[in-house]
Amino acid sequence: MKTTPQPTAPLRIVIIGGGVAGALVAAQLLPLAPDGTIITVIERGSPIGRGVAYNTHSRSHLLNVPVERMGAHPDDPGHFLRWVRERLGRPGCPDAVSPGDFLPRHLYGEYIAYVLLEARQAASPAVAFAVRTGEAVDVAEREGADGARVVLADGTELAADRVVLAIGNLPGEYPVRSGRQVYRSRRYVHTPWAPDAVAGIGPDADVVIAGQGLTASDITLELVAQGHRGRIVCISRRGLRHKAHAPGPGHHDFLKDEPAPHTLLALLRRVRAEVRAAAARGIPWTDVVDALRPHSHRLWQALDWTERARFLRHLRPYWEIHRHRLAPQIDAQLSALAAQGRLEFIAARFIHVEETAGGLAVTIHRRRAPADETLFVAKFINCTGPRSDYSKYQHPLLINLLARGLIDHDPLALGAAALPTGQLLRHRNGPIPWLYTLGSPLKGVLWESTAVPEIRAQARVIARELLGPVTASPQDPS
Ligand SMILES: Cc1cc2nc3c(=O)[nH]c(=O)nc-3n(C[C@H](O)[C@H](O)[C@H](O)COP(=O)(O)OP(=O)(O)OC[C@H]3O[C@@H](n4cnc5c(N)ncnc54)[C@H](O)[C@@H]3O)c2cc1C
Incomplete structure (x- = not known):
């Protein structure tokens, strides 16, 4: 196997993005890094380790993976459960916990910060670690292709021998083609993960949500938690609803000795x-x-x-x-709202949206319906999920990476062209020895690549590859 050539001088590693993925790469690197290594995480705003999923204070935002499987280390999935057990009854922690519980996502953010702190304590004092607040806008390859300069929006440049793109989830696409001027209206919410996404919505106001997934569930429950009594309509092409987790006896590893089908x-x-x-x-x-x-x-x-x-x-x-199933208590709350007629899941496509004197007129076409219909609502919240096609996202970092040929789409534009170990592939020209990614950008290569069980395994593989030869596969055994 080809391995990354190691620089002779101390290694400078820059991780762009301080969500779970960036934090876990740093946590894997710190205890292993040789003296002199300099590790810098660049994060535009969220506290380190939180990213979009865990930077929430809402108690109704729960993990959708049971606590027993959310440990940050690939060989110790129960680590998070033990961490919680040691803190029972403390502020923000439950009084009791069972392995199958679905805990608040905010608590998970605290846990990741703890994991990083523990890794810093395990590192040699001669390893430097810093989190830098800023927006990475460019990565320019050094002559000789053995590293890069990472450029921040304020003009600062950081020299790097290795760069990790831990940029996570890109904001979603605009859901309606006709009536785009509405995207400038305060009645339209493009980023459902923003802390003020449901602020200012009156208790009796009707709301349209584009999408029906886990983020739509978050928004619905947050509205209810703030006393909302109006109608909430979730619109998606098929009108499907996420299923709930159900405790079962577990099934044996039926594919263990079977070759994977090709169709x-x-x-x-x-x-x-x-x-x-x-x-x-x-x-x-x-x-x-x-x-x-x-x-x-x-x-x-x-x-x-x-x-x-x-x-x-x-x-x-x-x-x-x-x-990607819902925590049972979330499912029960949504079902109760649906039974009361306060929450609807409609199979339809958006036709047009426009702002009126009192709100928004949203025209949809229900599946198999003879004609369009118009819903009059106070707010439109986009929960269609993160986009993956980099060329459509007008962020300077991605524009520059594309222009420099340092990032390329996989053939279905699900993410970046990369090796399964996360090493990025140069446009039409093989692996880039100093540039890696993990998490969502690996969707095209691995498909399941957004949740913690995948990210923690990838973080370990990348850390080992950055510091020396690697032979492991990023698949998590749990
Ligand atoms: C609402 C929601 C709930 C979820 N719940 C779960 C769950 O319960 N269990 C589970 O396993 N998974 C869950 N997931 C999946 C989730 O995607 C991962 O667990 C994880 O959050 C992904 O982390 P990440 O670091 O890759 O991406 P992100 O969380 O998107 O973090 C990327 C970070 O990079 C920063 N960044 C990006 N670009 C730049 C730049 N140019 N310069 C500086 N900083 C930059 C961003 O500010 C952000 O903080 C959930 C996802 C969502 C959206």
């Missing part, structure tokens, strides 16, 4: 057969889906790009609702 149809048939066989033994489908997780990268990589495109066209929405 989507063969894979679907195999999973369906297993769901039927498990059901006959009283094991729910949820356990079968969970048993796929350790194989998700292998399954994705066995499909060629045509088969992957087929998956996106036909199966993606169904995969999302079965795989």
